[in-house]
Amino acid sequence: MMYKVYYQENxxxxxxxxxxxxxxxxxxxxxxxxxxxxxxxxxxxxxxxVKGPYLEYEKQQEYFKLTETR
Incomplete structure (x- = not known):
């Protein structure tokens, strides 16, 4: 599943x-x-x-980038 994480750098x-x-x-x-x-x-x-139409919308945005964590 895809997750969108909102965060602060500090x-x-x-x-x-x-x-x-x-x-x-x-x-x-x-x-x-x-x-x-x-x-x-x-x-x-x-x-x-994030799933369904919302995921498809996010994938079309210029800021979308899957973060590698493993």
């Missing part, structure tokens, strides 16, 4: 919408997606399952 700062970034991961569950990112120094705000 895990010690309060989240600010204008600084929120996203990455896309292939994982079996939200829990696995979080586990795959646990070694990174980021502040995860939200992990969202």
């Amino acid at each position: 895990k010690y700062e309060v989240p600010v919408r204008e600084k929120t970034k996203t990455i896309f991961l292939d994982a079996e569950s939200e829990r696995e997606a979080r586990q795959l990112l646990k070694d990174r120094q980021i502040n995860i705000e939200y992990v969202q399952l």
